[in-house]
Amino acid sequence: MDNPPKKGLSLRYGGRKLMLRSRAKYHLGQVVRHKKHPFRGVVFDVDPEFNNTEEWYRSIPEDSRPRKEQPFYHLLAENEQSYYVAYVSEQNLVADYSGEPVSHPDIPDLFGPFEDGHYPLHFSLN
Template sequence: MEKNHVKTAMARYAIGDLVRHRIYPFRGVIFDVDPEFANSEEWYEAIPEEMRPRKDQPFYHLFAENADTEYVAYVSEQNLVPDDSGEPVRHPQVPDVFEWVSDSRRYSIRPGLEH
């Protein structure tokens, strides 16, 4: 009997990592990872076709910020690069979930919130 094998990419980034978008001017801390696209088709179709990422890659939920505001972003792995600034993220929800570990330049999940 033949089995269907689904190839799932290993996530390059982990919860607590600082990343920035490779094209757009925003950065953030990862608070969740989907092994592949798990948002609505409406959201996906709203992305211009020439910029639409593949669905068969990890997607990351970020507490994000740009020069003007803070928000939650959903970004494909292909559009992220490490943020080596060493600066904490100012998003107001970050302290509820994470503690800044300055010597490692990343966040760790607050004690008691791990699952």
Template sequence: MTDARPTETRLRIAKFGIGAVVRHRIYPFRGIVFDVDPVFDNTEDWWLAIPEEARPRKDQPFYHLLAENAETEYVAYVSEQNLVPDTSGESLRHAGIPEMFERDPGGTYRMRDRTAN
């Protein structure tokens, strides 16, 4: 006899919101959150390319970041378990930020209003 109950998925509330400045807990990069997936939503090939010992769980929020390290700027997709708040107060230099965000006098990044004129 098989269990006919639907598989239960537990969604967690994302720890970081849009505009949060975060850094990776292991690798030397930081970035700004521009989108959040409540659970893993990338390709299986992407997930399997991560070494098994470092592979994150899929049942957690994943963040799209405008990311940067000392050498370059890029877009990153990172699990919540691998992010911590960036409390440095340093501005981010990513070229995509001015298009998506504005920074208030207190240093907080907010999404730009994208309504049509």
């Protein structure tokens, strides 16, 4: 019996790096919080691996840079001072079980009312 590839396993084919499997730990509408920084947010998109600019990546202190070969999440984020969109690696997130809704003003554009600890999507995915 074949063993499935491990999460994040990659190979090179024709000079291109291919992900054999990438599974996101968090789902659309889930409330998460950052492990190190005081903010939390709602997942509204997921990249299977890093998909931002090198300039953005290099702006992170080298000793804190996350691996690129993991899911990265787009969050409607909030902290005590403001609301914003955050781009965060999976290794830096944990699920938020506070049961508290996120107050980001753009949430109603994408999601229904907060229920059972998450936000349901307004639309169906293809």
